[in-house]
């Protein structure tokens with residue numbers, strides 16, 4: 001099985017996590033695209049979806065799945081999303097596709113976060129994947145200076161603008177031995193909208209695809 005087939009296997013396994021008649025939280029990315037395509041098959045058994053990006057909204061709409069906004073609801077039972085890295089405590093790096101802010105917002109109202117990944121995403125220590133941060137454009141230079149003080153090398157994602165009209169800076173070379181602490185400290189930097197550490201709100205369930213099948217792991 002190639003990596004995309006593994007992503008699809010994890011994504012389709014997540015369909016079993018969806019409650020009949022519910023509103024589904026939907027993440028962003030190539031793994032989630034498989035989930036959306038699978039969700040189309042149970043379109044008549046859900047009330048709709050809350051989307052975390054313009055790209056996912058378009059794909060959901062193409063499948064005729066009704067879009068619901070957070071103005072209309074106060075929680076969702078399940079949020080399904082991929083990750084760029086996930087550790088054994090279910091903390092994640094996300095934002096490789098630049099959708100981290102809306103993903104964090106939708107995840108915050110979910111009772112359960114179901115992470116769908118191929119096995120290459122599971123790591124002992126987060127940080128080999130550059131940590132994305134979403135930044136207000138006018139704060140770019142000062143945020144880059146502050147990020148350097150954290151020991152990483154910040155690089156602007158050239159030519160990329162988020163769905164919110166902001167920039168992404170990818171921080172390379174961070175050894176993240178305290179994901180919750182780093183998430184908190186990065187949140188203190190003025191000009192950063194969101195950082196890609198999902199540690200305080202990590203995953204609750206991990207559906208991990210390997211060549212011999214999908215394993216369901218739940219956080220204690």
Ligand SMILES: O=C[C@H](O)[C@H](O)[C@H](O)COP(=O)(O)O
Nearest residue numbers: 029030031095096097098099
């Ligand atoms: O901004 C993008 C998201 O955080 C994605 O969930 C993450 O980048 C994983 O994407 P993929 O499923 O394409 O590997």
